[in-house]
Amino acid sequence: MTKPTLSSEATPADTSLRERVEDALRGVYDPEIPVNIYELGLIYELEVSAEGVVEVKMTLTTPNCPAAGAMPAEIETKLRALEGVSHVHVELVWDPPWDKSRMSEAARLELGLL
Numbered sequence: 693m694t695k696p697t698l699s700s701e702a703t704p705a706d707t708s709l710r711e712r713v714e715d716a717l718r719g720v721y722d723p724e725i726p727v728n729i730y731e732l733g734l735i736y737e738l739e740v741s742a743e744g745v746v747e748v749k750m751t752l753t754t755p756n757c758p759a760a761g762a763m764p765a766e767i768e769t770k771l772r773a774l775e776g777v778s779h780v781h782v783e784l785v786w787d788p789p790w791d792k793s794r795m796s797e798a799a800r801l802e803l804g805l806l
Contacts, residue, residue, distance in 0.1 A: 733794025
């Protein structure tokens with residue numbers, strides 16, 4: 693499901709915009725779980741156009757998550773800062789509800805669930 697984290701030596705010319713967007717998403721953490729939102733499986737859909745338009749459909753671990761108001765804005769800010777991104781739209785969705793099966797193997801290992 694997930695790609696390896698990009699090395700710190702990679703430059704925008706070396707990587708695709710989608711890879712840089714995915715890497716930026718790996719830098720956003722759920723405030724209650726020490727795992728990034730990408731590995732947690734909170735990103736349900738990610739579209740990156742050649743024109744730099746980024747569409748993200750995401751959820752949170754629970755509708756009552758205290759990050760519900762702040763996390764989409766944090767993601768939008770991080771993605772807008774990437775070279776080549778012209779527009780970002782982050783949509784918070786609740787269907788299907790998130791569950792632990794959406795987590796990557798690395799996330800389950802990090803949380804001791806394997």
